[in-house]
Amino acid sequence: MLNEKHPTQAMFDRQAELWTCNRLLASLPPPATERLRPFLEMISAEKGDTLFEPGDDVSHAYFPLGRTVIAFTLPLRDGRAIEAATVGREGVVGGIISLGVKPAFARAVIRIPGDLARVGIQRLEEAKRAEPRLQENLTRYADCLIAQVLQSVACATVHPLEARCSRWLLMMQDRLQAPQLPMTQDALAEMFGVARTYVTRMARGLQRKGAISYRRGVIRIEDRAVLEASACECYGLVRDHFERVLPGIYPTREP
Ligand SMILES: [Zn+2]
Secondary structure, three states, rough: OOOOOOOOOHHOOOOOHHHHHOOOHHHHOOOHHHHHHHHEEEEEEOOOEEEEOOOOOOEEEHHHHHOEEEEEEEEEOOEEEEEEEEEEEOOOOOOOOOOOOOOOOEEOOOOOEEEEEEHHHHHHHHHHOOOOOHHHHHHHHHHHHHHHHHHHHHHHHOOOHHHHHHHHHHHHHHOOOEEEEOHHHHHHHHOOOHHHHHHHHHHHHHOOOEEEEOOOOOOOOOHHHHHHHHHHHHHHHHOOOOOOHOOOOOOOOOO
16 A cells, blocks of 8 residues: 655755655756655555556656665566566656656556655646756656666567576665565566576576575575676666766665
8 A cells, every 4th residue: 555654754855865765856956856845745655556557647756765666567468567677766657758647558566665755747747847957857767767678678588587687686786775685486487477487496596606595585685796797788788878878876886
């Protein structure tokens, strides 16, 4: 359930601490932040909460705060939902490019629970028209998100499961800034569109290399360098594109 609350309001109200909340919001010049701030509403979300489904009118844009991560997934007729993109504190979900309320194409679901700041789409559109930097940064972010999706097409087509999963784990660690990641092997299998047995075998391989450990539904990254060596080039390509388009916003390392 989405709950309205104000868990990080005090922190959020201080511009300097906005970086620990959402780096895209924090990148805006103060006039743009101030224009949005009165309309930003704090909510908290649980794992698996759905922000919108394909075909839904997108009523709000959601900025993940802190360690919250949203996934774009594509629900298939057989009941599976394949992950297409991952959005954490470096980004926003909903109404980035569209002018006003438009139907969603993918499902937006909470992958890692936590707090979000949301703003009504009409308010966001007004703020974009008034603040060119807001418009520019959201457009630049959209470019980074498209890059992530485009690279994922190539990745899913030709790269082996271990490389794809290593890439995904690195992306998640960047957003979480923590070694532990709550994720069952069943969830990984659904996300990558493969049988559970493949995921089990792949996870054992990464454990043998010392890259990760896996216990009771929690993946722990033990050696990031080994995991980076196991990942395909897709991880670095998307991260580097992000760095060129929106310098300093991708959460590679926290200060
Ligand atoms: Zn790849």
